[in-house]
Every structure is written in C-alpha cells, then in structure tokens.
Amino acid sequence: MVPGHVISLYRKRLGSERGWIKKDWGGKLRVALVYPHVYRVGMSSLGFQWVYHLFNLRDEVVAERAFLPDGHEMSLYRQARSPLLSLESQRPLKDFHLIAFSLSFENDYPNILTILELAGLDPESSQRGAAFHLVAAGGILTFLNPEPVSRVFDFFAVGEAESQIPQMIDVLYDGVQQGVAKEELVEALVEKIPSIYVPARFEVEYGENGTITGWRSRYSGMAPKVKVAKCNPASMEIPYSPIKSPEIEFSEMLLLELGRGCGRGCRFCAAGFVYRPPRFHDDTKIRKFISEKDGKGIRWGLVSSAVSDFPHLDEMGQFILDQGCSFSISSLRADSVSDRLLEKIKSAGQRTITLAPEAGSSRMREVINKKLETEVILNAVRQVAQAGDLNLRLYFLIGLPTETQEDIEAIYDLVKVIKHNMVKIGAPRGRVSRIRLSINCFVPKAFTPFQWFSLEHIDLLKDKQKWLKKMLVKEGGIQVSFDVPKWAYVQTLLSMGDRRVGRILSLVHKYGGDWKKALRYSELNPDFYVYRPKDLQEILPWDFLDHGIRKSFLVNEYNRALEGKLTPSCKPNKCTACGVCPMV
Ligand code: SF4
Known part of the structure; x- marks a missing residue:
C-alpha cells in the first residue's frame, strides 16, 4: 500500500x-x-x-x-x-x-x-x-x-x-x-x-x-x-547545486565548485590524493556562469578541496559581491589569509573563519606534510582578529602516526597562544572573537601515504580527548567539540576493510544498527582491519583501482613521514612525481 x-x-x-x-x-x-x-x-x-x-x-x-x-x-x-x-x-x-x-x-x-x-x-x-x-x-x-x-x-x-x-x-x-x-x-x-x-x-x-x-x-x-575516471575542467560545465530547499542547513545557498583536488599533499587526506592532479575551473568561465545565473541575492557556497588556493580568490569574491550576490568559504589555508580576502568575506556576511592547523607541534605538522610554520598560523589568526567581527574555528587531528603526549600538549599550547593573540587584539576594541575547536580522530584512508597505519586504540584516543578537554576548559573562552572514538573505529573498519567486512555490515543490519552486538557476534576479528599496521609489501583491498598514483610514491611519502621530511606541493605540468599528471 x-x-x-x-x-x-x-x-x-x-x-x-x-x-x-x-x-x-x-x-x-x-x-x-x-x-x-x-x-x-x-x-x-x-x-x-x-x-x-x-x-x-x-x-x-x-x-x-x-x-x-x-x-x-x-x-x-x-x-x-x-x-x-x-x-x-x-x-x-x-x-x-x-x-x-x-x-x-x-x-x-x-x-x-x-x-x-x-x-x-x-x-x-x-x-x-x-x-x-x-x-x-x-x-x-x-x-x-x-x-x-x-x-x-x-x-x-x-x-x-x-x-x-x-x-x-x-x-x-x-x-x-x-x-x-x-x-x-x-x-x-x-x-x-x-x-x-x-x-x-x-x-x-x-x-x-x-x-x-x-x-x-x-x-x-x-x-x-x-x-579511475578523471575529467578535464576545460571540457566540463561548472558543477553547482541546482536545487534550493528550506529544509537544508544553508537553505538559501547554492554550492559552486571552484576546483577539484589539492596539491598540498597532506599525508592523511584522501581527497588530496584521489582527486589528483589539482585542477581549478577557469576564472572567466566561473564569472560568466555566475553572471548568467538568474537573479541577485544568491549566496554562493564556494567549494573545492583547497578553496583558498584558487588564484585571486579575493577578486572572485569582489566579483560575486558586484553581482549583488554573496558567498561563503568553508575553510582557508593559514598561508592564504590576506586582509583583502578577509574584507571580502566580511562584506559577504560570513562571520566565521575556519583554519586547519591539524597539529599543534611543528614536528607533527612535518610528519603529516602540513607545510605551515607556527608563526604563519599566528599571523593568520592576528589578521582575523584585526579584521574584527570574525569568529575563529580551528580543526585538529589526534591519534596521528608517531604522535606523543608532547604533540597533544602542543595543541593546547598553540590554542592558548592563539587565544592570547585574539584577546590582545580584540579586547581594546571591545570584542573578543569566539574560538571553536573541532578535534577529530585520525582515520587511515586508502590511497594516502598513511594507508598502512592503524587507528590509535580508542582508549588512548579517549584519554587524549579527556586531557585536552580538561586543559581547554580550564583555559576558558574556548568551545571544543570532539568526534566519538567508537565511530572512528567503525569508520576505520569500513575504510580499511576487504570484502569480508560486508558480513559485519549484514549483521549490523540484522541487529537494527547495533554495532556492538554485530561486532560481538561476527566471526571476523574487526581489530585485524582497525588496529593492525599493514606491511608495505602487503596487497591492499583497493590495490586493483588505478588512479595513476605510483604505489612507490606513496611508500616514499610514508617513509618521509617517519623521517619528518616535508615534500613540496604539486606543480601541475612541471612535475611527474606521483605519476598522475602524464596520464591526464
Ligand atoms: S604528478 Fe606532480 S603535480 Fe601531478 S599530481 Fe602528482 S605530484 Fe602533483
């Protein structure tokens, strides 16, 4: 019926x-x-x-x-x-x-x-x-x-x-x-x-x-x-979300893709590898698309794996404002923040700037290939504070490979200095911006140099969360949210699993979504997929997919991570390092 x-x-x-x-x-x-x-x-x-x-x-x-x-x-x-x-x-x-x-x-x-x-x-x-x-x-x-x-x-x-x-x-x-x-x-x-x-x-x-x-x-x-199919932005329409609905969070916003992929090479980030090479849509084509879209007042949600790497993003922002529209940007690279860009973002009505230092210590940022000096992060924070009326959201990861208690303490230390800078600049003006932290557990992903690592044990992740929460609450004035380690465990199982993990999914379905029960009754040991570091020679469940990325490149990146060595960002058309570019 x-x-x-x-x-x-x-x-x-x-x-x-x-x-x-x-x-x-x-x-x-x-x-x-x-x-x-x-x-x-x-x-x-x-x-x-x-x-x-x-x-x-x-x-x-x-x-x-x-x-x-x-x-x-x-x-x-x-x-x-x-x-x-x-x-x-x-x-x-x-x-x-x-x-x-x-x-x-x-x-x-x-x-x-x-x-x-x-x-x-x-x-x-x-x-x-x-x-x-x-x-x-x-x-x-x-x-x-x-x-x-x-x-x-x-x-x-x-x-x-x-x-x-x-x-x-x-x-x-x-x-x-x-x-x-x-x-x-x-x-x-x-x-x-x-x-x-x-x-x-x-x-x-x-x-x-x-x-x-x-x-x-x-x-x-x-x-x-x-x-794996890839496409050339030159021969495609600009992707956007054609439907507006009052039921979704940003009901008046249309999403618009500025580009695909990111060339920075953060070693934990799947999008940074499987969407290689980094590609942006043509600036003129985007402007034409926006100006031909019917009606003023559209709020454009600008989307890309690396929005702030889009060349002359501030000028694009001004163009959108000139069309009688506004825009918002999900997150910025700390080294791409400029006064001009912040001014456009404010004019567009966005009230929060999101930065992703990911790690507190320089050592850890070198391991993950996040090429950001502490001073660069602090400079960006000061610019945000000076721009006024902007709140700050910061993303961090915990449970990263080689992480120690000092690296966790470095997150707290960095946040403390960030807060100090925000207060120092904001207080004399009568408004100190809010700081919100999102602290998530590292989950290994296929086709990244970190695919061979395991999830950190959830008891340790919980301890780290507890420690950070205690210290940050004591510090005051900072809102913190954590993801749930139990769900990071499930995500790792489903990210790293082979076909046999499908049997666990059937049990989850059978038990009405009760993961605990499904894992208890499964004849498969989920820890095999979640907590076992993989051998570099091992055949991985996803090795039959061909992205054009050489496995030897990922192995090299894995080794460089352990040595704390940085790898330069992509230089499309000038580099063949990972193997993708000649194939596109
Ligand atoms: S070949 Fe070079 S530029 Fe192209 S995706 Fe790989 S690392 Fe980046």
Missing part, C-alpha cells in the same frame, strides 16, 4: 523546493539517485545534486531522488508496509531501471541495506536475480575502497561522474530499448567504460594470515586493474 502521508509529505517538500525537475516517464531510461542518509543531509551534497543535474540533462533520461526516510517518515513507511518511493513522482524504486547510490561517508553503509530492504530489493547483488533493477554506486568512496559493500552492488562507476555518465546513459538506454538482459548490459558497460567495476567478476584470494594474496578473474581477457 502506498502511504498517503508520505505522498503528501513529498509533495509538500517539492512545493518548497526550487530547481527540481519533473519529467514525463514515457520511453525514458529511469534512474533513481539515492543518497544513503536523510533528505537534509543528501541535499547538502554538491556531488549528489550535480549528478541529478547531469542525468537529467539528457532528454532520454528521467532521474529522480530518494533518501533514507527520517524517524517519522520511516514509521509511516513501516506502518503502511510500503516500498520506498522516489521524491519526484512518488513511485517505488523497483520501477526504475538503474538505482544509483552516491557514497560519501563510510558510516552511512548500513543505511544502504536499510534502503534496499525498504525498496523490496535483496541487499545482495547475487540474490536479486534477473529482474531488471541495476543497483550501482558512485561517489568518492567507490574510488577509495568499495570492497566492504562489494556484495551489495551490481557495479560501481569509479571516478569522476562527468567522464562516465554520458557513456553510461548511452549503453543503458540502448540496452533498455532493445530489452537486453541485465547481465549482458553489465557486460556492455564494462566493455565500453574502463572505470566500471563489477565485483562479481573478481574473486579475492586470502592467505593463512588473513591478508590478500591476489585476485582471480572469473572471466578471461579482463583488465587487471580498474581505471
């Missing part, structure tokens, strides 16, 4: 949105784009919104959205025993040819199983039979490590969406028109698109110690590696 309350809720939601697309279904390829979290979270994702736009650009496609129902909505579904519906036409997901998930956060994985169950689909690809619903995934996690959810999906589209969607539509549309069977269609995708990964085509082999010894292809003539 279709729940009337859900339909009313969805129609009301559509009534309050601006920018969504309603298409006639006749003869089209039907695509359900699913975000494995609730509506307000999914709609805050630029990638998810952009993919919606890319699919709907094509006349032969109708793409609609679906989300994890939130508490009230979920109970309506459960009461009515109704299958999950798409937002636009309120049709069951089973009516779509392609059900495509966008994967950005590992801890959302259990939601995928909940959504498929609600949709009336088996969460295991091999159990779904020949019925025509291709269940696929894209998004950054598919080109970091898709293995823990490999049993769920018929295929993954690994890499940047723009390079894959047009071809994918061609193959699927033709196949659907000709009534081609699901398996043949998957074959056709693999044949035409080198970035399509079909987990069922590989078998993973394990040694006695539990590590991977290799992959065996179930088919002959297969490429040994799956090529």
Whole structure:
C-alpha cells in the first residue's frame, strides 16, 4: 500500500523546493539517485545534486531522488508496509531501471541495506536475480575502497561522474530499448567504460594470515586493474547545486565548485590524493556562469578541496559581491589569509573563519606534510582578529602516526597562544572573537601515504580527548567539540576493510544498527582491519583501482613521514612525481 502521508509529505517538500525537475516517464531510461542518509543531509551534497543535474540533462533520461526516510517518515513507511518511493513522482524504486547510490561517508553503509530492504530489493547483488533493477554506486568512496559493500552492488562507476555518465546513459538506454538482459548490459558497460567495476567478476584470494594474496578473474581477457575516471575542467560545465530547499542547513545557498583536488599533499587526506592532479575551473568561465545565473541575492557556497588556493580568490569574491550576490568559504589555508580576502568575506556576511592547523607541534605538522610554520598560523589568526567581527574555528587531528603526549600538549599550547593573540587584539576594541575547536580522530584512508597505519586504540584516543578537554576548559573562552572514538573505529573498519567486512555490515543490519552486538557476534576479528599496521609489501583491498598514483610514491611519502621530511606541493605540468599528471 502506498502511504498517503508520505505522498503528501513529498509533495509538500517539492512545493518548497526550487530547481527540481519533473519529467514525463514515457520511453525514458529511469534512474533513481539515492543518497544513503536523510533528505537534509543528501541535499547538502554538491556531488549528489550535480549528478541529478547531469542525468537529467539528457532528454532520454528521467532521474529522480530518494533518501533514507527520517524517524517519522520511516514509521509511516513501516506502518503502511510500503516500498520506498522516489521524491519526484512518488513511485517505488523497483520501477526504475538503474538505482544509483552516491557514497560519501563510510558510516552511512548500513543505511544502504536499510534502503534496499525498504525498496523490496535483496541487499545482495547475487540474490536479486534477473529482474531488471541495476543497483550501482558512485561517489568518492567507490574510488577509495568499495570492497566492504562489494556484495551489495551490481557495479560501481569509479571516478569522476562527468567522464562516465554520458557513456553510461548511452549503453543503458540502448540496452533498455532493445530489452537486453541485465547481465549482458553489465557486460556492455564494462566493455565500453574502463572505470566500471563489477565485483562479481573478481574473486579475492586470502592467505593463512588473513591478508590478500591476489585476485582471480572469473572471466578471461579482463583488465587487471580498474581505471579511475578523471575529467578535464576545460571540457566540463561548472558543477553547482541546482536545487534550493528550506529544509537544508544553508537553505538559501547554492554550492559552486571552484576546483577539484589539492596539491598540498597532506599525508592523511584522501581527497588530496584521489582527486589528483589539482585542477581549478577557469576564472572567466566561473564569472560568466555566475553572471548568467538568474537573479541577485544568491549566496554562493564556494567549494573545492583547497578553496583558498584558487588564484585571486579575493577578486572572485569582489566579483560575486558586484553581482549583488554573496558567498561563503568553508575553510582557508593559514598561508592564504590576506586582509583583502578577509574584507571580502566580511562584506559577504560570513562571520566565521575556519583554519586547519591539524597539529599543534611543528614536528607533527612535518610528519603529516602540513607545510605551515607556527608563526604563519599566528599571523593568520592576528589578521582575523584585526579584521574584527570574525569568529575563529580551528580543526585538529589526534591519534596521528608517531604522535606523543608532547604533540597533544602542543595543541593546547598553540590554542592558548592563539587565544592570547585574539584577546590582545580584540579586547581594546571591545570584542573578543569566539574560538571553536573541532578535534577529530585520525582515520587511515586508502590511497594516502598513511594507508598502512592503524587507528590509535580508542582508549588512548579517549584519554587524549579527556586531557585536552580538561586543559581547554580550564583555559576558558574556548568551545571544543570532539568526534566519538567508537565511530572512528567503525569508520576505520569500513575504510580499511576487504570484502569480508560486508558480513559485519549484514549483521549490523540484522541487529537494527547495533554495532556492538554485530561486532560481538561476527566471526571476523574487526581489530585485524582497525588496529593492525599493514606491511608495505602487503596487497591492499583497493590495490586493483588505478588512479595513476605510483604505489612507490606513496611508500616514499610514508617513509618521509617517519623521517619528518616535508615534500613540496604539486606543480601541475612541471612535475611527474606521483605519476598522475602524464596520464591526464
Ligand atoms: S604528478 Fe606532480 S603535480 Fe601531478 S599530481 Fe602528482 S605530484 Fe602533483
């Protein structure tokens, strides 16, 4: 039975949105784009919104959205025993040819199983039979490590969406028109698109110690590696979020991508490696796009892995203001802060500046390749204080490789000096800016030089959090938030896991999201993935993905981290250090 309350809720939601697309279904390829979290979270994702736009650009496609129902909505579904519906036409997901998930956060994985169950689909690809619903995934996690959810999906589209969607539509549309069977269609995708990964085509082999010894292809003539798709900004539209909704946090903001990738080479940061090389969209093209967008008063959320590396960001800010619009920037590099830029940010109405020193000691910043001297951070802080009316948010990581108690104390010392500077400048003017700290646990990520490290034991992470909290509370005037070490453990398991971890996910689903129970009843030892430092020679679960980054480069970076040596930032077109550039 279709729940009337859900339909009313969805129609009301559509009534309050601006920018969504309603298409006639006749003869089209039907695509359900699913975000494995609730509506307000999914709609805050630029990638998810952009993919919606890319699919709907094509006349032969109708793409609609679906989300994890939130508490009230979920109970309506459960009461009515109704299958999950798409937002636009309120049709069951089973009516779509392609059900495509966008994967950005590992801890959302259990939601995928909940959504498929609600949709009336088996969460295991091999159990779904020949019925025509291709269940696929894209998004950054598919080109970091898709293995823990490999049993769920018929295929993954690994890499940047723009390079894959047009071809994918061609193959699927033709196949659907000709009534081609699901398996043949998957074959056709693999044949035409080198970035399509079909987990069922590989078998993973394990040694006695539990590590991977290799992959065996179930088919002959297969490429040994799956090529991760990249795109050239010169040949693409500027990605933006086309839909505004009052339900999302920044309801009046449209997100706009300035660039992709970051060339600074912080050794813990996945985006800094898998989006290589760093690329910015052309300044003139962005200006044209903004000026042609209908209406003044748009607030542009400028997005990039390294926004403040965008050349002449202050001038872009002034241009946006001149159009009668405003903007906001997620975070700035301390060495990119300038009085001019801060002035534009203030004029745009932004009240908080975010800096990410990541570590308190110079030694630790050298280990992670964060090329920022303490004095550079303090200079940026002083500029923020002098600009007035700006609060400060600071990001730090704890549990980093080689970290000692002195490094933790250095976070406290640095924050104390920062506060001292803010007070010294702000007090005579009658306003001392607020300081907020976000202190998160380091979680190792695939394709980074830190992929071989483990998570620090959660008891130690808790001790470090406790110590910092005590000291910072004593200091006063500083707001601190920490992430939860238990969730860092889960994230590490899902980031570092191989296919077998999928069995733990099934248990989590079976026990209604109870991770503790699932881990207790699992025959797999999760600590094997979370607390075991990996051997540099070991075959890693994601080694079959080809980003163009040489593994020897990552090993070298790992060794340089242990030696506390800095590595220079990317110099696109002038460097071949990691192996990516010649391939793009
Ligand atoms: S080849 Fe050089 S410039 Fe290109 S991504 Fe690698 S390190 Fe950066």
